[in-house]
Amino acid sequence: MEVIQALRNVFHQDSLLVGEEACRPFECDALSAYREHPLAVVLPENVEQVKQALRICKQYQVPVITRGSGTGLAGGTLPLKNGIVLGLSKLNKIIKIDPLQRTAIVQPGVRNIVVSEAVAHHGLYYAPDPSSQIACSIGGNVAENSGGVHCLKYGLTVHNVTSIKIIDMDGTESVFDEKDDGIDLLALMNGSEGLLGVIVEIKLKLLPKPEAAQVVMAAFHSVGDCADAVTRVLEQGIIPAGLEMMDKFSIMAAEAFAKVGYPTEAEALLLCEVDGSHDQVQVDAKRVADILTQAGAYQIQLSQNEAQRIALWKGRKNAFPAVGRFSPDYYCMDGTIPRSQLAFILEEIAKLSTKYGLKVANVFHAGDGNLHPLIMYDANKPGELATTEAFGGEILKLCVDVGGTITGEHGVGVEKLNAMCHQYDTPELEIFHGIKAIFDDTGLLNPGKAVPTLHRCAEVSHMHVHNNQLPHPHLERF
Amino acid sequence: MWRNKAGDPNISQWCEQIKQATTDHKTVQISGHYSKVLLDQQAEQLSVSGYEGIVSYEPSELVVTVKAGTKLSELKAVLAQHNQMLGFEPPDYGDSTIGGTYACALTGPSRPFRGILRDFVLGTKLIDGQGRYMRFGGRMIKNVAGYDVSRMLVGSKGSMALVTEMSLRVIPLVEERTYCMEMPENEAILLMNKMAGTSLPLSAAAYYQGKFYYRVAGEHPIQTNRVGVTEISSHIWVALNPFRPQLPSDVKLWRLDVESTTPAIENTIAVGSCGMRRWVASKEKPNHPYTTLWQSYFAPRNNDTPRVAHLKKGLRDVFDPFHVFKQM
Numbered sequence: 001m002e003v004i005q006a007l008r009n010v011f012h013q014d015s016l017l018v019g020e021e022a023c024r025p026f027e028c029d030a031l032s033a034y035r036e037h038p039l040a041v042v043l044p045e046n047v048e049q050v051k052q053a054l055r056i057c058k059q060y061q062v063p064v065i066t067r068g069s070g071t072g073l074a075g076g077t078l079p080l081k082n083g084i085v086l087g088l089s090k091l092n093k094i095i096k097i098d099p100l101q102r103t104a105i106v107q108p109g110v111r112n113i114v115v116s117e118a119v120a121h122h123g124l125y126y127a128p129d130p131s132s133q134i135a136c137s138i139g140g141n142v143a144e145n146s147g148g149v150h151c152l153k154y155g156l157t158v159h160n161v162t163s164i165k166i167i168d169m170d171g172t173e174s175v176f177d178e179k180d181d182g183i184d185l186l187a188l189m190n191g192s193e194g195l196l197g198v199i200v201e202i203k204l205k206l207l208p209k210p211e212a213a214q215v216v217m218a219a220f221h222s223v224g225d226c227a228d229a230v231t232r233v234l235e236q237g238i239i240p241a242g243l244e245m246m247d248k249f250s251i252m253a254a255e256a257f258a259k260v261g262y263p264t265e266a267e268a269l270l271l272c273e274v275d276g277s278h279d280q281v282q283v284d285a286k287r288v289a290d291i292l293t294q295a296g297a298y299q300i301q302l303s304q305n306e307a308q309r310i311a312l313w314k315g316r317k318n319a320f321p322a323v324g325r326f327s328p329d330y331y332c333m334d335g336t337i338p339r340s341q342l343a344f345i346l347e348e349i350a351k352l353s354t355k356y357g358l359k360v361a362n363v364f365h366a367g368d369g370n371l372h373p374l375i376m377y378d379a380n381k382p383g384e385l386a387t388t389e390a391f392g393g394e395i396l397k398l399c400v401d402v403g404g405t406i407t408g409e410h411g412v413g414v415e416k417l418n419a420m421c422h423q424y425d426t427p428e429l430e431i432f433h434g435i436k437a438i439f440d441d442t443g444l445l446n447p448g449k450a451v452p453t454l455h456r457c458a459e460v461s462h463m464h465v466h467n468n469q470l471p472h473p474h475l476e477r478f
Numbered sequence: 479m480w481r482n483k484a485g486d487p488n489i490s491q492w493c494e495q496i497k498q499a500t501t502d503h504k505t506v507q508i509s510g511h512y513s514k515v516l517l518d519q520q521a522e523q524l525s526v527s528g529y530e531g532i533v534s535y536e537p538s539e540l541v542v543t544v545k546a547g548t549k550l551s552e553l554k555a556v557l558a559q560h561n562q563m564l565g566f567e568p569p570d571y572g573d574s575t576i577g578g579t580y581a582c583a584l585t586g587p588s589r590p591f592r593g594i595l596r597d598f599v600l601g602t603k604l605i606d607g608q609g610r611y612m613r614f615g616g617r618m619i620k621n622v623a624g625y626d627v628s629r630m631l632v633g634s635k636g637s638m639a640l641v642t643e644m645s646l647r648v649i650p651l652v653e654e655r656t657y658c659m660e661m662p663e664n665e666a667i668l669l670m671n672k673m674a675g676t677s678l679p680l681s682a683a684a685y686y687q688g689k690f691y692y693r694v695a696g697e698h699p700i701q702t703n704r705v706g707v708t709e710i711s712s713h714i715w716v717a718l719n720p721f722r723p724q725l726p727s728d729v730k731l732w733r734l735d736v737e738s739t740t741p742a743i744e745n746t747i748a749v750g751s752c753g754m755r756r757w758v759a760s761k762e763k764p765n766h767p768y769t770t771l772w773q774s775y776f777a778p779r780n781n782d783t784p785r786v787a788h789l790k791k792g793l794r795d796v797f798d799p800f801h802v803f804k805q806m
Binding site: 208211427451 | 536537538539540560561562583593594596597606610612613614616617618619620621622623624625626627629630631632633634635638649650651652668671672674675676677678679696697698699735736737738739768770778779782783785786789790792793795796797
């Protein structure tokens with residue numbers, strides 16, 4: 001192929017992977033139900049090579065799927081058969097750390113955790129902490145506007161990035177900075193899923209590490225009481241650093257996995273972490289414990305030291321793999337809902353669970369309304385993945401109908417294209433396609449992801465009318 | 479479901495006005511109380527000033543949804559009743575509306591600690607240049623479905639769409655104390671940056687007329703046992719936000735956005751945002767990339783690279799293909 005020949009002129013053998021075996025690790029991201037074999041994988045070692053790769057792809061009209069660590073959960077970096085994967089994992093240098101200014105300039109392939117490790121001796125850290133932070137890259141974080149358990153207090157990626165440099169298909173550099181005037185292109189890039197440009201440099205905000213942190217664990221006899229308790233904590237003016245809720249199945253699974261003493265008879269468990277200065281934490285932890293007791297918690301435990309704090313989190317942090325032990329496969333949803341709707345939504349999910357004959361465990365970022373139902377299924381059973389996806393689709397529809405959204409932090413990718421049709425109407429989708437065309441008039445950057453075509457949405461709504469259950473929803477339909 | 483089923487007469491009227499303007503090739507100027515923009519006699523006026531009020535407010539969800547013409551003073555009062563506030567501390571120029579504040583992307587002294595205005599934007603409803611009523615984002619703190627149009631339009635100054643309603647994240651009202659000490663400017667810039675890297679819960683830091691001012695939120699160690707530190711009232715933050723110094727008629731006020739540790743810049747009369755903002759009074763424009771003339775709050779910098787200028791122009795065409803909305 002001509003394009004591969006052209007790339008060979010620029011890239012060494014170990015930076016240009018061709019052939020089925022070499023490309024296999026890049027066939028999917030963390031949504032492994034979707035796979036595709038790309039034309040080739042290019043692994044540039046510097047920004048100049050990124051530009052060259054893009055120019056070559058433009059010349060030969062070859063789609064480019066930019067990829068970080070491949071930890072995305074929505075198929076955002078699923079390859080195209082006729083496209084190349086632009087892997088940025090070799091762009092993994094921290095360019096500059098300025099402890100006084102509390103900023104770090106990094107390349108996109110730098111892993112999230114590495115930033116915090118590199119600045120720890122200055123008493124600083126990078127706040128957004130997606131659960132994949134050991135592996136996921138900062139570039140991917142920006143592309144997805146990743147969250148984490150601490151984002152109620154410390155914000156998402158968009159709140160912690162002050163400048164980025166992107167490259168377009170012509171190889172031209174642009175910088176979007178918080179200091180720019182006029183419209184906010186920096187905000188637009190966050191969560192744009194690789195459709196608007198290739199991010200090659202990011203300036204991050206660093207925060208001073210909190211002096212102290214304490215976690216309060218509270219057990220409830222009902223989900224509704226637990227949700228109400230969260231409401232009261234927030235009404236009292238406390239913004240916890242972390243506020244996580246688990247349902248009965250998740251508690252059981254997490255306890256079986258981590259053995260940290262979660263009360264498995266509870267219907268709902270709340271972990272509420274407060275952080276800040278020693279004085280503040282003492283005051284807040286006691287207030288939280290009092291509020292939760294008044295709100296009906298039947299058991300309260302406060303971490304007395306760092307080891308206990310980490311232990312109490314261990315179950316929650318491993319909730320996904322813990323649930324995974326009870327099922328060959330699980331499908332993680334990512335809707336957000338107003339917290340007042342939680343009890344209603346969980347009831348509806350329970351009904352759907354019976355309807356589809358698939359078990360669900362629910363993990364909930366209670367502070368920011370982000371619900372992660374984990375649908376348990378077996379991919380080896382014919383048709384069960386499709387059933388699972390239909391089930392998931394109904395959950396997302398439900399989230400939109402109560403005033404929430406189809407994705408809080410995982411992104412749309414290929415996975416939620418149909419659900420996007422339910423969240424947005426034609427005019428909004430036209431605006432999205434318009435934005436894409438301005439940044440990428442070639443249409444070669446991660447085509448087909450994040451925003452559904454109008455044809456597709458027409459099909460989806462048509463099918464919804466005639467048949468409530470979508471067969472093979474991942475297929476493009478015209 | 480949401481799309482104006484109740485038939486809000488303002489919305490339908492504005493949609494019609496904008497559609498009409500596209501066929502009549504007229505320019506429409508969006509305004510509130512004219513606290514940040516001069517009336518353009520040539521343009522057709524579209525005022526959101528009467529379009530006010532809280533659409534919904536759930537204190538425990540930490541979100542308020544508000545119509546664009548709502549006055550800041552009113553919004554702040556409603557939030558204060560529930561011990562909450564706007565985290566970006568917008569400057570009030572007198573009858574300023576939330577819509578105008580959004581359009582101009584105005585953030586107060588807490589910026590480096592709590593974030594800029596767009597950080598608090600969760601969703602908007604708007605009418606584009608074809609008179610289409612749309613909704614982007616929502617009321618959720620987390621939402622990554624679709625491009626972040628509601629944050630992107632912050633700072634668009636009414637040039638791309640009529641934003642009619644916005645949902646904003648709110649934060650708890652906390653007890654704060656303000657301290658002050660005399661020192662040279664460069665020492666203050668260094669000190670404020672150093673302090674921001676410690677666990678002291680700072681919520682503002684500035685330098686003005688020979689004094690370093692800082693504000694601390696919540697529980698914190700006693701400050702006044704440090705040499706030269708006194709506790710003062712919080713009025714200084716109002717005096718600096720909005721900053722409206724009396725200057726000789728031939729001297730202009732410039733707003734510079736800089737790296738927080740940048741040493742003292744010539745002719746600076748105030749340092750804000752923990753060093754990230756410098757107010758310079760001079761006849762000539764200071765030679766700095768992020769300099770804005772602050773006589774009229776709207777003067778654009780016009781120093782984008784060709785590529786960025788191309789993107790901005792293109793995006794304007796996406797939202798307003800017939801160029802109905804007045805450019806600032």
